[in-house]
Each structure stands twice: as C-alpha cells, then as structure tokens.
Amino acid sequence: MLDYLFSPYTIRGKTIKNRCTVPPMVTDFCTADGKATERYIAYHEAKAKGGFGLIITEDYAIDPLGRGFRNVAGLWNDDQIESHSELPKRVHKYGATILAQIYHCGRQTNRGVINAVPFSSTAIACPFGTDIPQALTTEEVKQTVSKYGDTALRAKKCGFDGVEIHGAHGYLITQFLSPYSNKRVDEYGGSFFNRARFALEIIHDVRAKCGDDFIIDMRISADELVEGGITLEDTKALVPYLEEAGLDMIHISAGNYLSVDLNVPGCYVNHAWYVDMAKEVREICDIPVIAVSRINDPILANSILRSGKADFIAMGRASLADPEFPNKAKEGRFDEIRRCIACNEGCIGTLFGDNPIRCVLNPTLGNESHCAIEPAKVAKKVAVIGAGPAGLEAAMSAKKAGHNVTVYEKDSHAGGQFHLASIPPCKGEITDFIVWQTNQCAKLNIPIKYNTEATVALMQSEKPDAIILATGAAPVRPPIKGIENSNVVFANDILAGKVQPGANCVVIGGGQGGAETAHFLAQMLRNVVVLEMLDQIAADQAISPRWHLLKALENRKVQLHTNVKVTEITADSVKAEGKTNMEFPADTVVISTGSKSVNSLKDELANAGFDVKVIGDANKVGAVMDATSQGYEIGRFI
Template identity: 35%
Template sequence: MSKLFSPIKIGQLELKNRFMMAPMENGLAALGGEVSQRIIDFFVERAKKEVSIIITGSVGISPEGRGLPTQLSIYDDKFIPGLRRMTDAIHEAGAKVGAQIYHAGRQASEAVTGLQPIAPTAMPCEIVGNNPREMTKDDILETKEKFKKAAERSLKAGFDLIEVHFAHGYLLHSFLSPHSNKRTDEYGGSLENRMRFPMEVLREVIEVCKGKAPVIIRISADEYLQDGLKFEEVKTICKEAEKAGVEAISLTAGSYDAVEYTIQPMFIKQGFLIPFSEELKKEVEVPVIVAGRLNSAELINNILEENKADMVAIGRGLIADEDLIIKMQDNNYEDIRYCVACNQGCIDKVFLGQGINCLVNARAGFDSERKIEKAAEAKNVVIIGAGPAGLEAARVSRLRGHEVTIVDKVDRIGGKMETLAAPPEKDTFLFFRDYLYNQFVRLGINFIQKDVKSAEDIKELNPDAVVIATGASQTVPPIKGIDSKNVVMAEDVLNGNIEVGSTVAIIGGGLVGTETSKFLAAKGVKVHIVEMMDAIAKDIGATFVGHLFKVLKEKGVEQHLKAKVLQITENAIVLEDGEIKVDNIVIAAGYKANDSVVEDIKKNFKEVYTAGDVNRARRIMDAVEEGFKVACQI
C-alpha cells in the first residue's frame, strides 16, 4: 500500500491517511462570518471522499482582523453553535477538522470591517489599498487574549486541531517578516524580537489546547520578497515552535506582496515547495506538511514515498475534483480532473467577495444543488460543438443515462483549449482538455465530423434533444484598411497557422491580446499593444496580472493606451496621435457568438438548448457551467 494511505498521528490525533485539505478561502460563509449551509455542504462533500482532515480557511479572531466579508469568524461566542454544526457534519461524513485561526493585520480592509486595520508597522498593503496603524503594547496584549479566546471557542465548537496562521503576510507573519516589521522596540529588529509576539500567541494557544487538541502552524517557507522572510530564518522559527509544543508544521509561501506564491498560478512550478519540506524534515521531529501546486498524482505519491514530507495539503486540487483521493487510491489516475491553476473560479471570485466556483468543476461551491442524477427517461442527445461547453454537456448527459453524439466541423475535440494553452506558461489548460477526452472515450460518446449549417444536417441522427455549443469567433473591427494582407487574427497566430514579421501591433489589450503579446515577444518579435481603454489586462485576476506586466516589460512590449486606430496601411497602423511602423497588425478585439444555426434548429426540434459562447462570448468557466446545467435539464 502507498504510504499516502497509511495513518499518521499529529500529537494524539490519529488521521486515516496523509491527505489534508489545505486551508483556502472559499467565500461560502455567510456575510459577517457565520457558518452557512453552503460551506457545510462544500466541506462535507470532501469529507465523504476520504480526506483525513479538513482545515478551514482563515477564521477571524477579531472584528478588525477579518480580510473578507464571507469568511468564518470566531471572535464571539455567538459563532460557536454554527461552527459546532459544521464540525459535527464533517465528523459524521468521516473526516477530522481543524480551525485555522488568524488575524489579517495589514492585509485587512476597512471596506470589509469598517475598522482601521492594525499592523506591526503602519505600512499599507498595496493589493488591499488600506491604511493600517501601528500596534501599541496594549494592542499586542489584547490580540494575544483574542487568539487565546479563539482557541477556547474552537475547542467548544468541536474542532480536532488548531492551526495558528504564521503565513501569507497576515498579522503574525507580518511581525516575523523584516519586510513588514520596522519596529524598533522589543517586537522588531532581530529575528528573536520579530518572533516574540507570534511565539507569545502560539504559547497561549498551546496552553489552552494542552491535552485537548494538537496545535500546528502554517508558515511561508519563503516570502519571495527581496527584504522578506527567508527560509533560513523560517527554519529557526519552526524549531522554536517545536520547542513550544507545536505538533506539526505546514509549509506554504508568499504574502499579499508576492501573492502569486500564495495561491500559485500556472506559471509557478508544480511542487515548488517540496525542496523546502525535504530540508525542514532534517531540522524538526514533528510531521512536516507540504502544499503548492500538487496537481499530479505521481508527484503527490512520490513526495511521501521519497520521504520529502509527512503529509500533503491540497486545496484547489480538491475543489477541482472532490474524488481526487478515491481516484488515487484506485490508481485511476487518468480519471482525475486536475486543477489547471487558473485561479478564475476560486481566489479571483473570493477577492471579489463571492463564493468559489471552478473552471473545471461546475459543482464546486454548489455541492448540494448540482448533483448528477439519472434521467427519468433515456434520450438520444445530439451536441453540436466539441469545445468545453459541448464536452461537459456530453459528459454529464452520458452519466445521466442518455445516448450522446457530438458533432463538430473539425476532427478533434477541445475547441479553443489548444489555442488558450499556446502562450508561454499556459500549458496546464491542456490538463482539462485531456480529462474531457478521457471521459469522452471512457463513457463511449459518439463523434461525427460534420459542419452543421442547418437543422437538416442532423435530422438523420433523430435527436430527442439537441445542445448547441458552437462557440464564438473573433470579431473584426470596422477600421479602414482592415482587409489589408498584413492583418491577421490572434487565434491564427496562436495556432501557428500564420507567421508574422519582426514587428507587430496588436489591437486589443484584453486577455487574448496580452497573451498573444507574450507568445510573440517570447519569439523575439517587437510588440506594440494598442488599446482604446486607459489600461490593458483589466479582465485578468490579481494573481496573474503582476507577473504579466513584469513579463511584458522584460520583453519590451510597448503599450499605447486611450489609442484610437484611424487606419491600417501596408506597413503601419495609424493612430490619432501618430503612426507605428509594423510588419503585421494582429486583431484581438473581442468575439461574437456563432449562433447562425440556432433559430433553424429550434424550429425543427422540440427540445433544444444552448450552452457556452453561442449565448455570449465569455470564458471557459462559464461554458463549462452552462454545459453542466443544460445536461442536468435533459
């Protein structure tokens, strides 16, 4: 048996296997921090699927320390009944549960709490855009007491384990970090001083929990800031925490000032924290838990087999596939729906104050509402379009017992996913294409290559129900000279259908335009982005956008903002304020729905649905969600 599925003890708490559900904000609690049925359903769904222990996302220990409006809280006794209802439900479903107690510190927001944030130093957080005040000695004493009370309430609420949040730039981490702690008293300066307050908090929590529940810490192995907390100091902190009585150490990375290392997008290497956990295991006796883009079953298995950590903490991977552990236990690796690290449905939504969803899993966050149940009547379902919406509709329809045929004008499945995966650092989108293909084969879905231009083209298939998922095509803006030979479409460039010259202007600075810029700049092409708005990349999430701007700057990509294109000539693009000499103009100016066949099919068949970009051009996540929901109606 794989070591992954052997039991482990954290203190006196025995866990059935080495899989922890990592603490990750999910936005599913009620406004103000009360437990909701939705968050219970989300955790219970994973608890039923062999997770040994679930660690909640951050639980606020103080009103001014809450980072998000839809985040669990424990700063008052009124929260205990709801939390007890949640822990009881998780226990009944077969898992243990830990509370991650925290204070957001300089990463809290007055917009959320109505209160001024507190921090070791009055240093604003750029991402949040706030104005924290420096903590007084009285604040430090009060906050220690709040952590102590939070631990007491956690025990009353039925938690099996308490995790103290030493990571991600929150209050305790911001004391540890030289980047955010500029104090000159006994709580700042040397590592010994910077550790003082976090360690005082930790000892208070351990004293409360002694003999009742183990206490662990989660700590950033590296803050990934030039003046931030580095691993050499982290090792010292971990050894001091062990001496204080901590029963395990969970490794993560980053802070809001290096947010891409906190919730790692696809440009961060898979398993990047494993070397840290391997080294820390040589320094401490307690179990070491590792996280960080563990979206490969082979990689996860090797971590334990090669003794590089004692447990794995998986967050987004269990959002993407709630059955991940069962599939690994059954060696059914090809059936795993891996997280692609896009962050669109999880952390991007949470940062907007919404509950999570997932690009690859339309059920995530809607665990009780969106169930795949057998259809009352098995039907012959024809789906037009083999992109994400069509493939998801086909998968769910087949699982519900329908006979399914996909019709597409090209002889491959996946729609635009290969195009989306073409730019640098975007290849993990192909994980989802591969999953959908494996389901297509496993479920015995039929495929016909045909360009459907009217209802007549599918009549011979005798469908009982038709799903139209024909996607969208790039739009061509009405610009003088747009039909010139030097004008090409971004998709043709990304698909390798067209070679461009050594200089290009890209019309459009949204997702497609900026990714095409990266793609061409990586090949040595001089790129100009021409955007009529006042900024590019407005539709790109917080964990990606900083890296994008860094890459564009490094590659010398020039931005022309608030720019109106007057004309395209055979060797230039003419703007209101001048012209740019280029070999090619690349169009990335939006999409229009491929809906020309919709009305004819609706006239000729009784049960017709539309899903994805045929309704309105958006993102893969929207297409997958609509494909799922449509299939549940058939």
C-alpha cells in the first residue's frame, strides 16, 4: 500500500532510500555563534533513526547578519565546520541522505538578533520588522552570491550530501525574485530576468565551488499569497531557468511572513493544500519536486506520490510529533503513529518567542540525547488519577520504566479538557492524539478504569506505592452580579454537550477557549457576542491558527468587543462598560474566564500517608505541552 512512499530515488549518484522527507525547521538548538550542539545533532539523528530518507536541516546562515533567530546554525566561517561535521556522520549511519539548507533572511530579521540594520534588495521594511533595511549595492549583491557558494562548500567539507538554497518565505532570494519587495533599477531589478539573476548566480556559484557530485535543491514559494507578490504562473516561468542553471531538485512551498498563516498553516487549513502547486511545477520541469504542508499521514503521503503530484513528501511537523513516523508506517503500525494536530503552539509559537522549539504531543523533542527511560531499580505499584494528556503520558513512561500502573478516570473517556478542545470547528484532530494515548496504554497493558472516582478509601484498598495526581482544572466563576442566574453556563458545558444554547449567546472571556467556543456556537447558527477585558481576542493562541480563527469569527458575524468589563448579567441580557455602556440580549451566557487547579485530593492522600506527585493543570494551569512533558518526566523517575 505504501510502495511509492518507500521507493528509492537517485540524484547525482546518491540514492535516497525513500521519499519521506524532513523539511528545514528552525530549532534554536545551536549556539549563538552558529555552532552545532549535541542537542541539535541528536534531534536530527532521531529522525534518521526513525526512517526518514531525506533530511534537510534548518537554515544555515551564510552571514551572521543573515540570521533570523539568535541560535540558528551557521557555516559563514571555517571555524564552524568541525562542530557540524558530526551531524552528517550520525545521520548517514542510518542510511539517510542529508542536505544543509543555506539562507540569508534579508529584511526578515531585526537589530535584536543581529545587532545591526538588516539588508535587503530594497529599502522597504518587512511588515513584521522594526527596521527599514539598507538596500544592498550592486557590488554587495555579488559578494553575497559568493557567500552562498562558500557556505555550500563548507557544508560539503562537513560531509553533507548537498544543500537546499532557501529561496522561499520572503527571505533574501525572494526579496530579489518578487516585485512585492524588489524595486531596484540596476541589473538585479525590473525585468523578470533581472529579478531572477540573483538566484541563478547563486546556483552557478554553488555548482562551481562544490562540483558535480553535490545535490543542489532550492525551496521556493510558488505563490507568495500577498498582493503584488509572486504567483504560481510566475514560478512556472522561473523554474525552467533554475533547472537549466543546474538545480537538481525543487521544493515547493508558499507564502512569506505577511502570509504566515498559510506559510505555516494551522489546523484551520486543509491537509496538503500546496500539493496542486507542486503538481503544476512538476508538469513543466524534469527534476524531482518536493511537496509540503499539512501532510501528517503516510497514506495521504503515498496517495500524493501515486497521483503524480510530487516526487518527495516533506513532513516537518509530523516528524516533530513522531520522528519514528516512517518506520512505523513501513511496518504497518499505523495506530502507533503520533500525528501532528497543527496546533503550532510548540514549534512556531515557542520559536517566535526566540526560544527552542517544543512539541505539544512529543515531550522528547529537543531532549533526544538524555530522555531515554531507564529500568527502575525498584518496581512500584503506581496509581495515576486522571486520564488526560498528563496522566496518560505519566502512565506510559512509568510502565516503560518497569512499574505496575493503573489509571483511574472519573469520566467515561480519556482526554480531560483536551477532549473538550477538540469540539470547536477544525480542532477534531486532537482526538487522534487522545486515541493514540489510549492505544499505547492498551499495548502496554495499562488498565484505565473509567467511571471511577478516585478517593482516599479507594487508594487505601488498592495500596499503591506512589500516586500521580493528574486531575486537571475546573472553570473559574468570576464575581459578576447575576452570575448565579439560570441562563449562565460554563464553556465546558457547551462543548461537552450538556447545554443546548439559546438563539442569542454572549461569551464572557475572549481568550483562545472563549473565542473557539464562540466559533462553535456561531457554526450552530447562534447569534454570538464575545466580551473581553483585554485589548485582543485569542491573544494566547499561536499566530497562524489565531488569524484563521479571527477570520472565521468575522465570517460568522460574531461580534467581538475588547477592553470591556461586564457589570451585570440579567435574566435576558448582559451589561458591560467600555467606551460606552452596552447591553446585549442573552438567552445563554457562556463563561470562559480561565481555570483553576483541581487538586484537593492531594492533601487528603498525603495525610493518609501516600507518596503523591501532582502534575499538569492539577499542579499549575498551563499549556498542554507542559502537561505532557511533566507526565513523561514524572513517570520515568517515579
């Protein structure tokens, strides 16, 4: 069934063992001077060990002034070669092919990262930037071309099989290619050929310096998805010239920083939505094409190849969620694959705060070199109370360490509040992770006792040696006049299907939870108003899904009011103060003003003499990735 996905492909005498590809993703795992760390190497090694045939690293900056983040990889000088030479060796050990992506981010950086004014094709600021860049002189452009070739040669000396030239996502090459950003009037501006000159000269320079046995790939945005930017037809006109210049492979992406909601699409965007662009490019060239974007399932990946739309499938965030994705797929262990849910919280949300990436679902990401679960010296009987993400993660790691584990859950199913998070539109893939956790527990012979309220008496009868308390959180009821009225409900009750909402709904609280509940209500054709004390709606959500959520609320005609304070709830309305006094009709008032930890059982159990560890929201209300990480760690060290 997956013959296409697991067939080999030879480029420049190098045979790539399958079509499963890890695309470049910035990790922030390197040092401030661009050198590799063990953390960085082990992260890539895990993907090679997991069966990926082609691995393309994160952006290797060709110049320290071309970095977009403080701790990205770099090969801008010879001193960096030694630290990065270990990476290809470790990856080749598992039969994988590895390319170093090389880039200069141009205007898409800032003084805080490079301690200087950025450079670009033209003195036009990035929409997200704080600085107007300096336009490179004609001579500086030629010098920059040479820096790409020099960086590629260093990559070859490190042992990389080739490079991917980053010509996508609004970085420096795109800043020359695109009339959206290139307003030059020298030999690198104006006409199609002039705007393409920079990219073509880079390919020639890399080939001249690295020889014929070196793979040259280029990533491009087939459509920038912004007004005045590159379109698919522009790209189709360009690609034959890139191929003629010596390109061996082309990686079809889309977007730039202004269209980041589509460039790194979240759960609101369809699976594999760039793929038809890849197909059109493939039809006009003779080099292999890599397709990318929201491809998180091996059957989907194989179908794209089988339909002739691409030659390789890049599954970046899928590889973060499960670096063993290819091996599991090849062995038919589909139910063991931990599929990405496109939440963008750990990979993009964390990175944009200039912090090392994480994954909501995979607590071992970035910890590959020191996260192995070792056999416990003494096997214990462990009780886990709560079958949410934290509790089940703890149960699995404790079981792998050799303990005898039982999970107790008061509800009829697993997932806790994470299951409620799957109810709003476009969030259904969350259930895939919950099912994955319960399947893993079944394979590990971990019983989950549903509809079982954990009490001190129950624990005294079960006699566990240790208890992991993962009882989650409960909604906060704010001190608003009329909060006890019969028309007031919690968002959790709406999402759990316990309440049938009326025609006019007012949601108090416009964080991510309140905004997604409003979307759910609006899709049920209710009239919805959201009231938020702060100045933004869903400010706690990652940028890409947030933009789509706000657009969905706009399309569903949800009224959004910020900087307002609710003063009273009546039997049929909600009163609020903002710039003016307001009153909204309300058959149903939905409270979404945060949560508080549920952990009263902790003291009762401790007083009864039990060893109790509290994790997840029961310890401190926070993100799901904190809960899964805590669960994994407490389980392996219990």
